[in-house]
Amino acid sequence: MKKIILPLFCLILFNCNKAENQHEVNADLVEIIEDDKATSASMAMMAPPPPPKEEVQRNSVSEKAVNSAPNISAPQNNSIAKKIIKNGEIEIHVGDLKKAHQQVNEIIKNNNSYIQAERFNNTDIDEKQFFTIRVPHKNFDALINSFSNGVGSVVSKNISSDDVTEEYTDVSIKLDNKKIYLEKYRNMLRSAKTTKDMLEIQENIRELEDEIDVSEGRLRFIDDRVNYSTLELMLYKEKARSSATSQIGFGSRFGDSITEGWNSFIAFFLGIISFWPFLLFIPIVIFVWKKWRKTRVKK
Template sequence: MMIRTLITSLLVFVLFACGGSSMESAESMPSSYGEADMKMADDYDMAAPQAAEDPMPSPEAMPQREAKIIYTAGARARVENLDTALVKVADLVNKSGGYIASQHRRNNNYEHTAEMQIRLPAEALGATLEFLPSISVQIDFQNLDSRDVTEEWLDLESRLQTKRDVRDRYIEILRNRAQKVEDILNAEEKIRVITEEIEAKEGRLRYLRDQVSMSTFILELYETQEYRETGDTYRRSFGSQVLAALSDGWRIVKELVLMVITIWPLLIIGGLGVWWYRRRKRK
């Protein structure tokens, strides 16, 4: 009986001991989680102002490269008076800051025509096309073409900068590091080749810059005319025809004489052949 009482007391004591340790660990868990949450919150609060100070740039805020476009226009129009229309076009071109690169006129029985190649600032091309109907009676056709050279432009600029940097490095080597004559000659040759490449690309870039800034306008203006028959063609008299025939005959005689003089070796060979043939026939 006493042994059963001792065993019961030990079981009760173990149960109470386990329950107390469980309650202590349960009370300690919220404390550890709370400290971790506070640390994470502090880290977030410290990082938030930094993110606010360095925001990611939006696509609209990023720098945009201007498109490089070459514009070419063409038109053909009928005008009431060609000379008056040409004066108006020349005045407009001068006011726009452009110039007439070439101008050709031709006339026939039906119309008088003038064809011009005009170079205009790109921003003035639209106004010129809008001005055309004011001097025209009829516009036969009008077109506008564009070519985007932005990619080629940027590629040339990038390659130019790279080649300039390489040339500068070779110049630095030539000035400070080259000691032998062979090294000096090699550096000078490299500099010469790179300089030629730079000049070629600079020339291409200047051409593109000119084509982008100044548009080309091919304009043909014409004025219709009432059909007029041409006068009678000139006819030679009988005497002039006789003189021309005599001249032609004398020219033929001279050509025959010159031909005989030219083939004299053949005549000699032929004569010798005939003489030999006749002599043999007699024998």
């Protein structure tokens, strides 16, 4: 019996030690796994996030465009200052048109401006002097104030401003792109091998050069309108006496009425004379009618 109990006790003791060792090993494995997870999480937090797919595609497209673009440096688009065109219209009533004209010339000279166009109009009612003045942008307000204060009585004034910065920027960007493609086509022309390719490239170059000239002309026009504002000035003087608007008195107005009546009579008389062919035709018609009537009575 003792021989059976002793081996059984040893077997039980061995199994208990084995279970304890297994439990310790499992605990150690769990701790190692947790340490690995913590390490992986910390490394994931430290590592930069992978780039999104769209960004990778954009980069690849950019690289392809760079490789296919001509070997020239692309122009840098600097920020464009505000482009504002100022225009104005002013109408001034003056007492002496000649004196006012001299004052206008003096004011224009003092503000570094010039007259682009000038026109004079004389009617029975008034005399009018028209000016188209180009003035530097910075002197525009000073010129308006000088005309308003020292020439005569301002009847009407209209000032407008037009912001063309967006248009100027758009034309500038397109112009830079056209110049890049023009240089590309010129490089292609140097390496062209067939006559057909050369003719096609030359046609593209010609079209691009025409478009570049138009764009540059548009930019020059905008710069000119921005740097020099335009003012339309009109000076006018009412005449002292007019048959239509006379306010002098009954005697003068009576004389004007007689003059107008006589002029109307002369015009009517001359109008009747202009019908002289018809006046000659009427006696002939009367003569023929009378002769026909006598012949009918005899029958």
